[in-house]
Amino acid sequence: MEEQREEQREEQREEGGGADSQDNRGGIRYITEEYLLKVSGSQSLALVRSLNLSSTGDKHIKFIENLHLCQHLQVLNLNHNLIQRMERLSCLSHLRELQLTHNHIQRIEGLENLSGLQHLNLSHNRIEHVPLWLGRKLRSLHTLHLQHNLITSLYEVSRLRSLSSLSELSVAGNPASSLPHSRLFLLYHLRSLDRLDDLSVTPEERGHAHQRFDAEELERLQREVDGSQSELSRLRAEQEAAVTRLHQQEETNRALTAQTQTQQHTHTLLQQELHTKTQLLEKTTAELTRAFHRLYELEQELTFYKIDKKLSPLPPCSAQEVDTVAESPYIGKARHVRNTITSTTRNSSSSSSLQTQEASEVHTDMESSRPLLEDCRAHQSTAEDELLHQTEQQPEAELTVTEETKTHPQQEALCRLLSKLSVLEQLRDEADETRRQMDRQTEESRRTERDTEELETQLLTLDTSDPQHMLDFCL
CATH class of the missing domain: 1.20.58 (Methane Monooxygenase Hydroxylase; Chain G, domain 1)
Known part of the structure; x- marks a missing residue:
């Protein structure tokens, strides 16, 4: 089974590589306003309702651009090009049908605002995953073609179970479609389908799918419930531990605040x-x-x-004084005693x-x-x-x-x-x-x-x- 998946992936890569080498020999075409007017044949792009930009010649479109000029566009065909990213499409709020087959798209993106989209064709690309938002945002989707991509898990496709209006689905050519009971698995999970891989869904197939996957689904749901309960118990224990730590932190905070106030008072004293x-x-x-x-x-x-x-x-001396009073040094109370010379x-x-x-x-x-x-x-x-x-x-x-x-x-x-x-x-x-x-x-x-x-x-x-x-x- 794994070998078959790898072979299919290799075939997809070889097909893409061949397309790249073939397209590289040609040129790149850019979506300009003049080109849009030329293709639509209209005098005003605001009046265009349908636009076919699929490539049949040597030049291919690589970037999606300037489509905001077509404000009321409802049908857009971009098949057989070199587009790698689904971008600049959110402005097309009136779009009902989008064709992007035979491109190099790896991710489904940029369609969150297209709530009125009814038909989406992404076959012959390199898509590996189906995003969770696809089942929540595109509520009006009736037809979805994902054949010949690189989807390896049926659970990726089962994410579309919330699309109650989805009536037609194509997943042939993906590694997941070669798994045993893949058709019954998809019929069990996508119960609104009328056609799967271009084959009508019969009541016998639907009943057989219920018999085959009811027990497994119950077991899976039980495991999910058990896992959710375990996770809930773990989260509750973490919450209690966090609350305990919070209380301890508050006590420590109050103690530190009191200690700081005491230290400030002591410092003031x-x-x-x-x-x-x-x-x-x-x-x-x-x-x-x-x-x-x-x-x-x-x-x-x-x-x-x-x-x-x-x-x-x-003793007093009768000899002639040598010094005057002004010349006598001050020596305390004896300042009036002068030096005399006897004969x-x-x-x-x-x-x-x-x-x-x-x-x-x-x-x-x-x-x-x-x-x-x-x-x-x-x-x-x-x-x-x-x-x-x-x-x-x-x-x-x-x-x-x-x-x-x-x-x-x-x-x-x-x-x-x-x-x-x-x-x-x-x-x-x-x-x-x-x-x-x-x-x-x-x-x-x-x-x-x-x-x-x-x-x-x-x-x-x-x-x-x-x-x-x-x-x-x-x-």
Whole structure:
């Protein structure tokens, strides 16, 4: 059986190939308006009802075109041409008969709008399938000729069962027509037929067809019903699974929405907390700056006080002043003490050595100002050494008067110095505590910034193209 089908296909191809080689030796004829007027013999194409464009000479039509000019065309003959596609026919709404035999058509197409078509001849082509829409669209079809094509399945032809007006059908010369009981099969499915393959249908044949294919048709229908039920069960299961997934998706969506709102609220609170701590940090920084400035002023005042204290024990000198007041450097409270030169070598030497020693001690005191108590004691020892040195140079009576005169101011200065040192130590303690608070606040600020960055990262990593968000957006 398969060999017979292949032989018939080969014959069809050979016939088509021979036609191609024969037609290629000729020319191509185009359907122009002038050609239509010439063939129809009419002065107006709008009045043409029948048109015969079958080829009998050397030139053949390959493309269907310009038929929209024949608006009222009812009969069209395009037999014996090289047409490969059924195109540009939808405009012929009044067409009743269409002849397309001996062409190269492979598909039935372009006839969906021809609801008034009654006779269709597509024999001697290369058609393999009958479209499903043919039984639904061409309700007025009475005659259909499909002989000598490449239809291999009788079920392709059985698709015409919905054509209740179909009375004549020709399928001879197709591979499917050589199958056993093909005629009975078609008579069983196409019960409106009066003629099949140019033979009248008898009641005996119709009854025999019913006896032959009733059981098979019932079995086939039962299989179709079972398959439909299985498909329906599968679709219901898929629907239930889809509904379950949809509910889960909605729950996940709501949870994500609540989590997002919580994160946004937390982010807002963290921003407010960060702003508050930033203001507190700025305030603390300003206070610390003022404390450092005050500490610097106290250290500077202490330094000048030491210089004043060291220069104040010097005795007045009656020698001529060398410097003017404008030339004296500012050195604190001793700004009114000027350098003098005595007439004796002993006083000059002692004054020079004293200035050198004082400069060295000032530098030492400046560097060791932090251990204030030890510095105070060292200063007291230095003052006592200076008093002893001046005692050796002056008379014993004058030394006694000087000691009695200067002892009380030095004690008062020492008391003031100790009080300032205690204040300075207290300020340093406060500065250290403020610095530690600033460090803690800085650490808290950094930790808050890290938390904020993590929240922002989580917000950015939320995928907006996720089906969860798309579903939420649709809702």
